[in-house]
Amino acid sequence: MIYIxxxxxxxxxxxxxxxxxxxxxxxxxxxxxxxxxxQLRTLFDQMPKDEIRENLYKxxxxxxxxxxxxxxxxxxxxKIEHYKALSTNKETALDYQNYLGVCYGGEKxxxxxxxxxxxxxxxxxxxxxxRGEQELTxxxxxxxxxxxxxxxxxxxxxxxxxxxxLGTELVNAMQKDIDDVLHLNGEKDLDGKIKWDTRxxxxxxxxxxxxxxxxxxxxxxxxxxxxxDFLQDKIDKLESQLQGNNIADEYIxxxxxxxxxxAEKLRKQR
Ligand SMILES: [Zn+2]
Numbered sequence: 001m002i003y004i005x006x007x008x009x010x011x012x013x014x015x016x017x018x019x020x021x022x023x024x025x026x027x028x029x030x031x032x033x034x035x036x037x038x039q040l041r042t043l044f045d046q047m048p049k050d051e052i053r054e055n056l057y058k059x060x061x062x063x064x065x066x067x068x069x070x071x072x073x074x075x076x077x078x079k080i081e082h083y084k085a086l087s088t089n090k091e092t093a094l095d096y097q098n099y100l101g102v103c104y105g106g107e108k109x110x111x112x113x114x115x116x117x118x119x120x121x122x123x124x125x126x127x128x129x130x131r132g133e134q135e136l137t138x139x140x141x142x143x144x145x146x147x148x149x150x151x152x153x154x155x156x157x158x159x160x161x162x163x164x165x166l167g168t169e170l171v172n173a174m175q176k177d178i179d180d181v182l183h184l185n186g187e188k189d190l191d192g193k194i195k196w197d198t199r200x201x202x203x204x205x206x207x208x209x210x211x212x213x214x215x216x217x218x219x220x221x222x223x224x225x226x227x228x229d230f231l232q233d234k235i236d237k238l239e240s241q242l243q244g245n246n247i248a249d250e251y252i253x254x255x256x257x258x259x260x261x262x263a264e265k266l267r268k269q270r
Contacts, residue, residue, distance in 0.1 A: 003146035009096040017094040056101030062247035065100035105129030106199025137173040156207030231263040
């Protein structure tokens, strides 16, 4: 997960939301949750979704807000997620400020029938497909939270760092969202070890980024160029992918995290 800088609601989207609310017979004012969830969803379906998706795609640099897999501005690749669930939050149901662009979380991956029967070969759903309507503590618009996200180099597992001042309660709540609600680490056994990956192969994909970074470090180390300044230059280049409307590499947060930790270490050694 990486920090997402939420942009201002585009005027056309805001106007459309107001129009939907005020249209005579829209019943928005009278809706009460959770019993009128379906009616509220019908109003949400009148929102200009292509435009919303295009704006989310740009502000998130082409990455799923939860897992950093590729999303696009197309409906077939990207869902519009209500950060505050629609079934419990009427005020934010038609509000662009409550929207995230997310992947299909494995709903579209195709498997052999025999694999389906052997659940363990196909893995679990992730992101919105796994979350459903559950409330979240972890929040990609919260910079402090996102700066506390880390990755284990060997396993590719995503975790919340406990030593960056967030407090135990928050760290635990965020980790629970990662593991049990969004399933970004696949399925874990009772000892907390990863039993199998997600359908979307998140753990394996992050691990392959980790492997690629480790061999880069070896290569740069052997050439004698691996210094904090050298890495800072690489970090700046990666971070420029997260500027303007640029589209970033999938799982960019993993590489950035490993570069930053290594640069810190090298600085301390100096
Ligand atoms: Zn995702």
